[in-house]
Amino acid sequence: MKNVAICCGAHPVGRKFTRHVAEFFPEKISFVAMEKPSNYVSHHLMQYGTHEFLYEDEGQLLKQLKEKKPELLVLAWWPHIIHDEILSLGIPVINFHPSYLPYNRGKYPAYWSIVDDTPFGATIHLVDAGVDTGRVLWQVPVQIEPTDTGYDAYGKALDAMNSLWLKHAQDIMTVNLPEPIKQDEVEATSHHSSEFFEYETIEDSETVEKFIKPFLNDLRARTYPNPKSGKRIKMGDKWYRIHLYLVEEDDN
Secondary structure, rough: OOOOOEEEEHHHHHHHHHHHHHHHHHEEEEEEEEOOOOOHHHHHHHHOOOOOOOOOOOOHHHHHHHOOOOOOOEEEEOOOOOHHHOOOOOOEEEEEEEEOOOOOEEEHHHHHHHHHOOOOEEEEEOOOOHHHHHHHHEEEEEEEOOOOOOOHHHHHHHHHHHHHHHHHHHHHOOOOOOOOOOOOOOEEEEEOHHHHHOOOOOHHHHHHHHHHHHHHHHHHHOOOOOOOOOOOOOEEEEEEEOOOOOOOOOOO
């Protein structure tokens, strides 16, 4: 029975998941909505005769759900919000989110986990009317080290998510979901993209000249390609070295 519909995001995580289940569970897929075309995914979908279409709007997706009547909708790194009209169909919707919910709902969870010093990881959860507020099905924690950059943390989250969906792919495709766990609203944190960009730029030239520039100059003057250079700093019971590299912004 073709009982699982998939919204496949253009990100490698979404495409890897969709290609994997298209290869190993083709008989379970009702249809696949693609955010963007992908030969990497479409080759397997065509091989097994799976219905695929390029996403245009939510109305198009709603029509397919009403016609095909799947038992589950999977948002595989899907960038679009699912609204009430789809949720009211009564079809469970699950989402892949790169954070350890209820911490860091919303955008840029790797950044906020480092800045706020909150737990980090990967979560597959049910979708409700809120943003990343639905009950948790599966999740795995990720340790962020003091030496990890935002890029490092994000990479760890991607690896954790790929491992998480691979471990539970059969449960997802057979709609064998565990009893979901309600998120702890007391511990929950959430951030909008506007908050990230609010702190991206330092525009006060007087502050830069008096305080920030001397500090940065000291750091970059101490930066050499060896582990003994840099500014020493103690975090917890360990010492670290701070190195600094400024990258000129490309105007294009």
